[in-house]
Amino acid sequence: MARLNIISVGKFKNSPLKVVFDDYKKQLKSSLDLIELDVKTSLSEDKEVRKIKEGEAILEKISKDTFIVILDERGKEFKSIHFASEIEKILNNNSSITFVIGGADGLCDKIKDMANLKISFGIMTWPHMMVRVMLIEQIFRAFSILNNHPYHRE
Template structure:
């Protein structure tokens, strides 16, 4: 399974970079690989948020690997517990070589890009800053792999 995480971001705090590096190290072994791509945010205060989001969407689309199953992370998406998320990834990996998660910027993912995604998943009905979402999705991908490999990381 090859996973890409496309994240609208500017400079991330050290704690985010440290956590991401740790989870990427845990994930990237054997048949699993995960990469994190930072895409510069468009923050022109003289333009409406939707215009900035559209510019970000174009940058995101340019980074989506070919033949990828695209998952938008959005609070309006489908809620999955960790077991169902692991099953979802496993089933998706049977049909797609690449799985791409999109994390929007401060204003979210442009509605057209969100609608074009193959799936929309919610990590919570609460809204989180995109820096924290990056850490959460990496942890959940690692947790899903541990579930699929019967590793004791996940406990019920």
């Protein structure tokens, strides 16, 4: 069974976004082992210090043998069908994928530099909690495509 980790800065509080996230996570249970790992938001007043502190906490949660995918506005954009084939290709060559979502200020350079792949959901700015939902929906869509499930339509 495929293993995916989602490391995110900030805690998902009870909200409509969490309900949607949890619904997709539940539907994915039979296809993959999905682990959510939250990192505390830094309270530093300095933006760069916040990113560095959050980056250090993220590093502690990344295993050495995983393929690292970060979400970044300057990352590569994929059509859903190509994202699915990219996930399949990565999992054929790696034991797991770790997706990393930064906080409100983004990710520090150290995390960006160690990423195997940088992806983007477009050039618009999205709330990082919303990005979690967008990511898990695309993961669900990718596994639907790979399993010939009719969820995805072209």
